[in-house]
Amino acid sequence: MRLDLHGVAVHLDGRPIVHEADLLVDDGEFVALVGPNGCGKSTLLRTIYRALRPSAGLIRVDGDDVHGLPWRESARRTAVVAQETPAELDFTVGEVVLMGRTPYKPDAVGDAERCARALDRVGLAGAADRVYATLSGGEKQRALVARALVQETRLLLLDEPTSHLDIRHQLEILHLVRELGTELGLATLAVLHDLNQAAAFCDRLYVMSAGRILAGGPPGQVLTPELISEVYGVRAVHRPQLVFERLSRSRATNQAGPGASG
Amino acid sequence: MRKLLALVAALILTACGQTPATTRQAGPAAAPQAGFPVTITNCGRTLTFDRPPAKVVTGYHPSLETLFALGLQDRVAGRTNFSESAFLPGQKELYDRIPEISPTIMLPQKEVMLAQGADFVLDNAMAAFDAAGGYATVAELDAAGSPVYILGGWCSPEETLEYTLDDTLTDLRNLGKIFGVSDRADRLVADLRGRLDDVRERVAGRPPVKVLATDGGKGPVNAYGGAGITNQMITAAGGVNVLAGVKGDYTEVSVEQVSAAHPDAILVSEYATLRGETMPTVRAKTADTLAIARNSPAAKDRRVLAVPVAAQHPGYRNLLAIEDIARFLHPDAFTR
Amino acid sequence: MTSALQRARPVDTGGAHRRGGRFVLLVVILAVAVVASTWLAVSIGAVRIGLPQAWGIVADRLVPGLVPRTWTPVQEQIVWEFRLPRALLALLVGAGLAVVGAVLQALVRNPLADPFLLGISSGASFGAVLVLILGAGALGGLSLSGAAFAGSLLALGLVYVLAQRAGRITPSRLVLAGVALAYLFQALYSFVLQQAQSGRAAQQVLFWLMGSLGGARWHMLPLPAAVLAVGLVYLLLQHRQLNALTAGEESAVSLGVNVHRLRLTLFVLTSLLVGVLVATSGAIAFVGLIVPHAARLLVGADHRRVLPVTALLGAAFLQLVDVAARVVNAPQELALSIVTALFGVPFFLWLLRRRSVDRAVTVA
Numbered sequence: 001m002r003l004d005l006h007g008v009a010v011h012l013d014g015r016p017i018v019h020e021a022d023l024l025v026d027d028g029e030f031v032a033l034v035g036p037n038g039c040g041k042s043t044l045l046r047t048i049y050r051a052l053r054p055s056a057g058l059i060r061v062d063g064d065d066v067h068g069l070p071w072r073e074s075a076r077r078t079a080v081v082a083q084e085t086p087a088e089l090d091f092t093v094g095e096v097v098l099m100g101r102t103p104y105k106p107d108a109v110g111d112a113e114r115c116a117r118a119l120d121r122v123g124l125a126g127a128a129d130r131v132y133a134t135l136s137g138g139e140k141q142r143a144l145v146a147r148a149l150v151q152e153t154r155l156l157l158l159d160e161p162t163s164h165l166d167i168r169h170q171l172e173i174l175h176l177v178r179e180l181g182t183e184l185g186l187a188t189l190a191v192l193h194d195l196n197q198a199a200a201f202c203d204r205l206y207v208m209s210a211g212r213i214l215a216g217g218p219p220g221q222v223l224t225p226e227l228i229s230e231v232y233g234v235r236a237v238h239r240p241q242l243v244f245e246r247l248s249r250s251r252a253t254n255q256a257g258p259g260a261s262g
Numbered sequence: 263m264r265k266l267l268a269l270v271a272a273l274i275l276t277a278c279g280q281t282p283a284t285t286r287q288a289g290p291a292a293a294p295q296a297g298f299p300v301t302i303t304n305c306g307r308t309l310t311f312d313r314p315p316a317k318v319v320t321g322y323h324p325s326l327e328t329l330f331a332l333g334l335q336d337r338v339a340g341r342t343n344f345s346e347s348a349f350l351p352g353q354k355e356l357y358d359r360i361p362e363i364s365p366t367i368m369l370p371q372k373e374v375m376l377a378q379g380a381d382f383v384l385d386n387a388m389a390a391f392d393a394a395g396g397y398a399t400v401a402e403l404d405a406a407g408s409p410v411y412i413l414g415g416w417c418s419p420e421e422t423l424e425y426t427l428d429d430t431l432t433d434l435r436n437l438g439k440i441f442g443v444s445d446r447a448d449r450l451v452a453d454l455r456g457r458l459d460d461v462r463e464r465v466a467g468r469p470p471v472k473v474l475a476t477d478g479g480k481g482p483v484n485a486y487g488g489a490g491i492t493n494q495m496i497t498a499a500g501g502v503n504v505l506a507g508v509k510g511d512y513t514e515v516s517v518e519q520v521s522a523a524h525p526d527a528i529l530v531s532e533y534a535t536l537r538g539e540t541m542p543t544v545r546a547k548t549a550d551t552l553a554i555a556r557n558s559p560a561a562k563d564r565r566v567l568a569v570p571v572a573a574q575h576p577g578y579r580n581l582l583a584i585e586d587i588a589r590f591l592h593p594d595a596f597t598r
Numbered sequence: 599m600t601s602a603l604q605r606a607r608p609v610d611t612g613g614a615h616r617r618g619g620r621f622v623l624l625v626v627i628l629a630v631a632v633v634a635s636t637w638l639a640v641s642i643g644a645v646r647i648g649l650p651q652a653w654g655i656v657a658d659r660l661v662p663g664l665v666p667r668t669w670t671p672v673q674e675q676i677v678w679e680f681r682l683p684r685a686l687l688a689l690l691v692g693a694g695l696a697v698v699g700a701v702l703q704a705l706v707r708n709p710l711a712d713p714f715l716l717g718i719s720s721g722a723s724f725g726a727v728l729v730l731i732l733g734a735g736a737l738g739g740l741s742l743s744g745a746a747f748a749g750s751l752l753a754l755g756l757v758y759v760l761a762q763r764a765g766r767i768t769p770s771r772l773v774l775a776g777v778a779l780a781y782l783f784q785a786l787y788s789f790v791l792q793q794a795q796s797g798r799a800a801q802q803v804l805f806w807l808m809g810s811l812g813g814a815r816w817h818m819l820p821l822p823a824a825v826l827a828v829g830l831v832y833l834l835l836q837h838r839q840l841n842a843l844t845a846g847e848e849s850a851v852s853l854g855v856n857v858h859r860l861r862l863t864l865f866v867l868t869s870l871l872v873g874v875l876v877a878t879s880g881a882i883a884f885v886g887l888i889v890p891h892a893a894r895l896l897v898g899a900d901h902r903r904v905l906p907v908t909a910l911l912g913a914a915f916l917q918l919v920d921v922a923a924r925v926v927n928a929p930q931e932l933a934l935s936i937v938t939a940l941f942g943v944p945f946f947l948w949l950l951r952r953r954s955v956d957r958a959v960t961v962a
Binding site: 479513 | 643644645670671672673675676680681742792797798801802805810812813814815924928929930931
């Protein structure tokens with residue numbers, strides 16, 4: 001499901017946060033939106049999933065202006081994995097995942113199956129009755145991915161999915177998202193803060209600074225030392241360094257262990 | 263400038279000079295009276311009077327009625343407002359002649375009260391002297407030379423429950439002593455006692471009428487229990503309080519109890535909640551009570567009497583009201 | 599539309615079934631509690647009436663002539679006109695206040711929210727105080743209930759006007775406007791109370807403010823019942839939206855919930871329900887705050903379970919509390935707010951202790 005932004009501007013409290021953004025994500029692509037703190041990338045993402053209204057421009061999902069769609073319909077096309085988690089009230093993991101079915105008519109048997117499969121796919125099989133709040137950070141993120149999965153959309157948005165996670169769980173999430181994208185043909189747009197990870201996992205990047213998209217394209221093309229120093233104010237240097245990989249690709253190590261907490 | 267200062271000083275001195283003048287008026291003119299100084303106790307305090315008070319302030323109306331009954335209207339310098347129910351015969355004219363210092367049934371707020379410069383304050387409940395309500399307290403008034411006398415011994419909520427009719431007669435005698443009119447007081451006490459005895463004789467031997475004394479309410483019902491002044495009145499008038507077993511005076515009882523009580527007669531309290539406007543309230547309260555006690559003889563005969571709540575406070579009217587209630591409960595006992 | 603997910607291999611959903619069974623059992627237990635407490639409420643009261651007479655009266659009213667008449671007209675009046683409507687009203691008010699509490703806690707995302715948070719009941723109290731102090735004629739002949747309901751509508755309108763911004767309400771603005779208005783109404787009715795010359799009138803007001811079901815009659819039941827029924831049906835149909843709302847405004851939006859319209863609808867619904875209930879019974883504290891938490895301790899946070907359990911638990915709880923309020927100091931009645939806290943707090947503390955052991959254990 002194609003995501004297409006054209007000339008999108010967003011104001012908050014009268015102040016312009018995003019100016020004239022153009023952006024495109026196609027089926028099967030994993031695209032990253034990067035930039036320094038305060039550049040407006042999260043604001044832009046929130047405008048795409050309708051938490052905010054754009055002050056100008058057009059956001060189209062599968063050809064339709066998303067802000068003109070009924071709320072249910074836009075939720076059937078776009079799923080979000082964001083930072084907000086159910087606060088005090090103690091939902092179980094199963095109940096959190098089931099929330100992904102909110103835009104659809106209830107279907108007791110079908111929904112139960114979808115949830116079970118989604119949990120299994122993200123490596124949380126059997127965790128349905130655990131209280132969400134007791135999960136580790138990595139497990140919580142995977143539960144939210146499962147929620148997005150049962151929402152059965154073709155566009156997936158992620159807002160800094162790796163923050164607060166240790167390196168192993170960061171990699172797990174990014175691998176999971178990329179695999180799902182390929183398996184299901186999703187268009188995926190993620191706001192990421194780690195340039196190396198963005199470069200390693202994503203097909204294309206958009207780099208934002210001060211509310212504008214300065215560049216878009218494959219990582220090798222976009223992440224030049226000049227751009228990086230202009231946008232981030234740091235020097236990009238090639239040096240031998242540690243690159244991290246998951247220990248094993250088998251699902252066994254990804255199962256939720258009893259009483260695990262992070 | 264100097265002239266202005268002198269003028270202001272003169273004005274101030276004259277103003278200051280006024281107050282002593284008025285209190286001094288009573289002094290040299292009156293000779294030391296027989297029977298004075300008088301010492302009485304009231305609410306655990308000892309009050310001493312060297313001479314009869316001449317500048318009295320009265321609180322809730324029954325206290326004024328009591329002074330009128332003792333012929334002491336000339337001594338009253340300030341009174342509260344009364345528009346809840348009818349005046350006792352002949353008292354309206356006396357009432358009109360006295361300056362009104364409060365537009366409500368309560369004494370005025372502290373500053374106004376202290377500024378009255380009274381030498382005696384008469385009221386019938388401690389609530390009028392509650393600091394939290396902004397009123398002058400008994401101690402403050404004492405210190406300002408305005409000793410307070412509470413009728414009926416209603417010095418605290420517990421003590422209101424222990425009231426007996428004799429307490430009012432004691433008050434009358436005390437007031438007689440304080441004001442140097444003991445002969446008038448004794449005559450009044452004798453008259454009232456005679457009336458009470460007369461009522462007692464007339465209703466003696468007759469089966470007591472089952473009475474419900476209420477203040478309305480759809481549920482729970484506000485009603486008068488087995489303690490306090492209303493219960494006393496009912497008993498003295500030849501009735502029996504259907505709620506005599508309920509602890510307390512003014513309390514809330516369930517509609518079940520009221521329905522099951524099966525009263526023969528009903529007394530409804532009549533009073534103003536704000537200013538004026540008593541009748542609709544009494545009608546509404548009566549209707550509510552009759553609906554709840556639908557199956558009772560009182561409802562079937564519509565045997566209801568509105569009792570001014572002033573009569574449910576200690577004082578002259580209270581004792582008169584017993585006769586009114588007795589006539590209501592036992593009309594055939596009053597034919598001769 | 600089938601997805602790749604559904605084409606994968608089958609997976610065991612056993613956990614869900616185990617949970618579901620426990621839920622059904624709990625609902626049955628609570629339903630029995632509701633029936634038992636109502637039986638108790640009709641059978642006992644300030645006046646002793648034998649069980650055969652009490653239930654004979656009910657039977658005779660439902661099926662005339664079924665049972666030989668062994669009771670007096672007074673007993674019939676007591677059981678049929680006073681006790682039975684009162685028992686039913688206790689169920690309605692208990693369920694209603696508890697459900698409102700649950701919904702408000704979701705609406706403002708605050709576990710301390712209760713039916714009296716948003717100033718609606720203070721408005722109702724203000725209306726009631728005006729009638730109690732100024733007399734029946736004061737507000738154009740409105741009855742006590744009518745005045746209370748009118749006051750709640752006034753408060754509803756004012757809170758909305760104050761809290762909205764471009765036609766939308768947010769939880770924080772709602773709470774602030776509600777609390778501010780609650781204080782305003784309290785100040786107003788305290789003023790009127792202070793003007794009241796009679797200690798008696800003040801005592802009546804105080805009793806009303808602390809809640810009582812003593813005035814329950816048949817004609818008072820249909821309106822609260824209707825509003826509660828409609829409200830519950832709507833809320834149950836919207837349970838997924840309510841869950842999503844609890845997960846956070848942005849999550850709810852991303853899950854397709856029209857958050858602003860839902861908030862407005864919930865606000866109006868809860869305000870109407872509170873207004874209608876408080877008009878009949880005064881302000882009964884504690885039920886709306888604690889019963890939803892008790893329900894969540896028992897069945898978790900999913901509103902599909904929380905709402906029915908909250909309603910049943912609230913109904914049974916208030917019923918038992920009202921029986922106690924009538925019987926403990928008979929024939930005098932205790933104000934309900936006193937008894938709800940006295941009974942409710944120990945029960946809640948017990949439940950809290952049980953739960954902290956339960957939930958720590960994970961289900962593999």
